[in-house]
Amino acid sequence: MALFNTVLSWLMNKRMHQIDLFIKYPHEVQEEWFSRLITYGKSTEWGKKYEYRSIDSYKVFSNRVPISNYDQLKPYIDRLRNGEQNLLWPEEIKWFAKSSGTTSSKSKFIPVSNSSLEECHFKGGKDLLSIYVNNFPDTEVFDGRSLIMGGSHTISEVTNESYYDGDLSAILIQNLPFWAQFLKTPNLSIALMNEWESKIELMARETMSHNVTSISGVPSWMVVLLKRILELTGKANIREVWPNLEVFFHGGVNFSPYREQFKNLISSDKMHYMETYNASEGFFGIQDQTESNELLLMLDYGIFYEFIPIEEIDDENPHAYILGEVEKDRIYAMVITTNAGLWRYLIGDTIIFTSLNPYRIRITGRTKSFINAFGEELMNDNAERAISIACNKCNVMTLDYTAAPLFSTDKESAAHEWLIEFENEPVNLDFFSETLDNALKSLNSDYEAKRYHNMILRPPVIRSVAKGTFYNWMKSKGKLGGQHKVPRLSNDRIIVEEILAMIKV
Numbered sequence: 001m002a003l004f005n006t007v008l009s010w011l012m013n014k015r016m017h018q019i020d021l022f023i024k025y026p027h028e029v030q031e032e033w034f035s036r037l038i039t040y041g042k043s044t045e046w047g048k049k050y051e052y053r054s055i056d057s058y059k060v061f062s063n064r065v066p067i068s069n070y071d072q073l074k075p076y077i078d079r080l081r082n083g084e085q086n087l088l089w090p091e092e093i094k095w096f097a098k099s100s101g102t103t104s105s106k107s108k109f110i111p112v113s114n115s116s117l118e119e120c121h122f123k124g125g126k127d128l129l130s131i132y133v134n135n136f137p138d139t140e141v142f143d144g145r146s147l148i149m150g151g152s153h154t155i156s157e158v159t160n161e162s163y164y165d166g167d168l169s170a171i172l173i174q175n176l177p178f179w180a181q182f183l184k185t186p187n188l189s190i191a192l193m194n195e196w197e198s199k200i201e202l203m204a205r206e207t208m209s210h211n212v213t214s215i216s217g218v219p220s221w222m223v224v225l226l227k228r229i230l231e232l233t234g235k236a237n238i239r240e241v242w243p244n245l246e247v248f249f250h251g252g253v254n255f256s257p258y259r260e261q262f263k264n265l266i267s268s269d270k271m272h273y274m275e276t277y278n279a280s281e282g283f284f285g286i287q288d289q290t291e292s293n294e295l296l297l298m299l300d301y302g303i304f305y306e307f308i309p310i311e312e313i314d315d316e317n318p319h320a321y322i323l324g325e326v327e328k329d330r331i332y333a334m335v336i337t338t339n340a341g342l343w344r345y346l347i348g349d350t351i352i353f354t355s356l357n358p359y360r361i362r363i364t365g366r367t368k369s370f371i372n373a374f375g376e377e378l379m380n381d382n383a384e385r386a387i388s389i390a391c392n393k394c395n396v397m398t399l400d401y402t403a404a405p406l407f408s409t410d411k412e413s414a415a416h417e418w419l420i421e422f423e424n425e426p427v428n429l430d431f432f433s434e435t436l437d438n439a440l441k442s443l444n445s446d447y448e449a450k451r452y453h454n455m456i457l458r459p460p461v462i463r464s465v466a467k468g469t470f471y472n473w474m475k476s477k478g479k480l481g482g483q484h485k486v487p488r489l490s491n492d493r494i495i496v497e498e499i500l501a502m503i504k505v
Helices: 002-024 026-041 045-049 058-064 070-081 114-135 168-174 178-183 196-207 219-233 256-265 380-394 429-443 445-450 469-476 494-504
Strands: 095-102 105-112 145-148 153-158 161-166 212-217 247-250 272-279 282-289 292-297 303-309 331-338 345-356 359-366 397-406 415-424 461-465
Touching: 002 026, 002 114, 026 045, 026 058, 026 303, 026 331, 070 095, 070 105, 070 161, 095 168, 105 114, 105 168, 114 168, 114 247, 114 272, 114 282, 145 196, 153 168, 161 168, 196 219, 212 219, 219 247, 219 256, 272 292, 282 331, 380 397, 380 429, 397 469, 397 494, 415 469, 415 494, 429 445, 429 461, 469 494
Parallel strands: 095 161, 145 212, 212 247, 247 272, 415 461
Antiparallel strands: 095 105, 153 161, 272 282, 282 292, 292 359, 303 331, 331 345, 345 359, 397 415
């Protein structure tokens, strides 16, 4: 194993030279990928529609090809899922990463090509390890097992063909190269299970006896697993179970609310935490500094980047900026063109640049109001529709509302807290809460997963507030008037706490 560790470390260090190359020549690397993507897309139905053969510059591309969201690409993606090919990308598309949906559908199905697997997602995983080895050259991370906590995937048969859909993490686990399969735990049959309660139990029982040196996954689910391992082993600290554990590679949600929990679960000054920005649509960023959680924007993964200032996001024809035109400390919505056939795709995330040499970013949120403290990706349109369903079933009307996360404690799991100002109070507030909860589950598959058996989220906490509460809060903020609206969803508790404090006065 020591020889294996040495060889892998050498390969990782070699990759650092390539990372240094795109850091030194970022614009040239992006221009090269732009040209390659246009060339690859020429023969597709999309490429023919927008006459890619005559696109010879970014200016022509940006003037001719529209910025798209999922709903606008959905007709093409539906056809791909029905077995048609060469629509958006010239390779056969048989994998679809499933994520939370939009107004028109419960789930999104993001196409994943072989190129995006190899040149983007897997390359990102290798670079994550390369950067870690570079930062911690004395690491022994390859001497043990890597615990990867992924999702699940299903196989769907369509017209004598098959396609696969599921969480991106499950797709990656299914397609890992042999050397990564050799190092990981648990085994594939457990890692890809659909039933999460059994999955957590089996993962805990299988992995607690291994020499685990690294863990990877979404913080909310990893907390559940680690707590179960401590229950089974009777240990007080995960380092007593895995004495050589040295790093947690995490992403998907804001890590700040979980930091103290992990410090309590893994009490060690030798434990490292590295953040990634890896979405269904692509692998975008890696924390490359030990003393900062800023993310290095990865520029040679088959992705061409554009950025729209957030204040222009609702304009009919917003101006998109390429990498060389962006400014520090300005919020942008990210637009991507990828080697899976997402052309000028508005991903929905917002970022700011914290550095322009090299290009480093920080994720600031979403283009719409949302709650994603636990990986549930609850969007504003989900909330509006669920509230409408609950009001209709309970024969009530709301005047205003806002919602925010309630973070877990030692005694209770996390929840969403809703402050609602009713025109007429529900006869039974508990029934209203249950109806709202069920509506949210039906509208959002990620929320539904997190609510499964109350493992991540318990039922929503509904607080009925007096009439005039939101008016008084808006007045206190100097935001009375038609142009100002109560934020429906927040990913932090600032607004909720302000209103609760005001009520108590």
